[in-house]
Amino acid sequence: MIPEIGQFSLVLALCLALVQATLPLAGAATGRADWMALARPAAAGQFVFIVIAFATLEYAFLNDDFSVLFVAQHSNSALPAFYKFTAAWGGHEGSMLFWITVLAIWTLAVAAGSRSQPEEFASRVLGVLGIVSAGIIAFALFTSNPFIRLAPTPADGNDLNPLLQDPGMIIHPPTLYVGYVGMAVPFAFAVAALLTGRLDKNWAKWTRPWTVAAWIFLTCGITLGSWWSYYELGWGGWWFWDPVENSSFMPWLLATALLHSLAVTERRGIFKSWTVLLAIAAFSLSLLGTFLTRSGVLVSVHAFAADPTRGLFILGLLAAYSGGPLLLYAFRARSLEAEGGFKLVSREAFLLANNILLVIAAVTVLFGTLSPLIVDALGYGKISVGPPYFDAMFLLPMLPLAVLLGVGMHSIWRTMSGASLLQRLVWPAGIAAALGVTVPLIFYGHASLLTSVASVVGLWVCAAALLDPLRKWVLREGAPLTRAQIGMCLAHFGVGVFILGATFVSAYTVETEVSARAGEHFQVGGYDFLFRGVKPVESANFSAEEGEFEVRKGGRLVTVLASQQRVYRVQQTPTTEAAIDSRIGRDVFVALSKPVGDNAWAARIQVKPLIRFLWLGPLLMALGGIFTVLDRRYRLAIRESTVPSRSAAAPGST
Amino acid sequence: MLLIGLVLAGVAVAATFAIRAFQENLTYFITPSQVAAGQAPTRSFRLGGLVLDDSLKREPGSLTVHFVVSDLANSVPVQYTGVLPDLFKEGKGAVVRGRMGEGGEFRAEEVIAKHDENYEPPEVTDALAKAKKRTAVAE
16 A cells, blocks of 8 residues: 555655646747746655655665565565665666655755746746756656556565665665756756746856756765775775766866856856756766666666666666757757956956866766677677876876866966966965975875876976965965865865875775785785684675784884675675775775685775775865855845845956 | 867867777677687687586686686687686676687776676576577587
8 A cells, every 4th residue: 555655645646746847848839927836835745745755765775665666676675674774775767766856855955945036947947957857757667667556465575786785875866866857957947037038147046056066966975986986896906997987077077168158147247058058968968877877878886777678778767867958959059159358367268268178177087987888789790998098098188177177277367478377376386396205205106107207297297276375364465265165275275185095096006905814914005914814694684704914114013904795695696895994194995705615715905096086076075065055145146146245256266 | 269279179189089989998808619610819808608517627726727618619718817707607698808818818907887686687698699600500
């Protein structure tokens, strides 16, 4: 009975989504206020029914209702309760329902936050969100219904994939989805603005906080995913250029470009076409990511689905949701006039460079991700594109981007003299160059050209980001920093921290695979590892062999690491549980594998310098985003946005 | 104009690098039957099929293993030194990356991990299907 309530609620939600997708848009086109007024109640009603649907699915999971096929496939009565809860998005059908739930939350937030915007515009935004929602709900109902019953009811469920039985999985997918789906909001704003025919500074100002908010979640989600794969997959890698990772990373690259180009549109009323196209492209790539992960065309951790009807359905949605707005754009493009010009040395020019480089990066990642699929589809055989392609192609636009970032931060709008800019930046550049070259050599005695260049660039970005805060807070000179400026400095400092982390991890990781007998010593990366041997460990849903390593440096005990080789009972799946000792400067990583005969066990031992910076950097970026969203002018924009507010146009503020 | 020129030049450079890096890192997928037919490239490629039952032999106490990858029509012996993925198992599908060594043994540099017990890499499914078709035609 309960699952049927869920199903019924989802059907009602679809009906309301269809109302939301049609009447407010028609009302805005014909000027009928009563139709436009339907947008908010429809969104709120949709939200309520979707929450009911999601809650009934959770209810089925928590009560072990294995008569529901999706629950039987992804849960088990022995599964700990909070994994039962998270199993709801641990499979295809549930994760689509989750997608819908997240969109409903965003829509509700937009409905609440857009009250001060012109009614015509707000109802168009909500109308477009309704179209998106209706499409995805239809997709869930017709191809991926999580409420389908199973007869006869099995005695127990098939259990959750053991890799997903991990605390990281509680927060990683929801965060990523909130970011992914959140790209629908700037998309809806862009389409609404195209429909209205007014793409002005106000439009950019309304869009920007939403874009930044979605971007914050996307950033955190990707970071969590990287961290999760590092400790859970047991290989010690942190980024694999796996198609699923790429499909969340491409929207991130475009979202990053978008929030920079929105800054230009908001301030100067230029780059409008570009901004609109980025907003459409970022959401299209989110949908493409959904297609890649949900259609079963890929070989990967998250690709649990294998059903062509689903793939075709999403491709259809993708074509409609990107093709429609592009057509609309083609009609409107001529009316999008720039409200001003700019010179070669100006903040606009640097932000343009930022956008071009980010888009190039996204395109090359897209090319590497899709080409195996295209080659296969054309019947030319199966190929794969190795991570070195992605590494090289990503570095190529990113290094110049990072160099320009440091300069661009200190440039001003419209025009400025190159000389004054250089004068300001001589010191940070000099310090970065000196430290970047010498520090790796002092600590490690060797550094490749790329390592030196990358550390100089990383330090340069950090130094450039710290310049203004230092001058303000230490030397007490210059204008007070707005929250947006603090946010920008923090986020860019995070970029520098990330670059340093990536550089040091790539250049100075020491890793080895050993066959270890109890009592044997291994010297890795300046540490001594003593293998103490293996003992059995039992838990509720798995049994394991646990191998202990004593880690010493210079004779002093640093830590004892216990890594497990687990076998999960229901699916009989073996997994490796790595043991990691983390310090800010380095991680020591041990992963026990299988016995290899002669009482020896295979194991991985790795020492990774500065790996925490890889995740600290993006967290700082996200924190910077939070500061930006909290900037005064957006709160003013929400309160009195119909009055074009004159925010303090201090030079150097974004 | 200058700006547009610079942008175009940048895109051209990026595209050139992209295509070179792409070609260098492209690996083909080859089935055991293609290896038997002498179609294996000299550069690194991916080989996929079933790991034959009872074919896994360890050099005791070391990380070196030997096993046989087969599409049930033809087989290729494989040597690998290193930690095997958790889900590597005899009788299950596997994909290895490396090149042919002397004596017809494939030297694997990497055994590509699967993430799900029941999941068979599409390459493996494909290789098995192809081999089946070919034997059917031969009969």
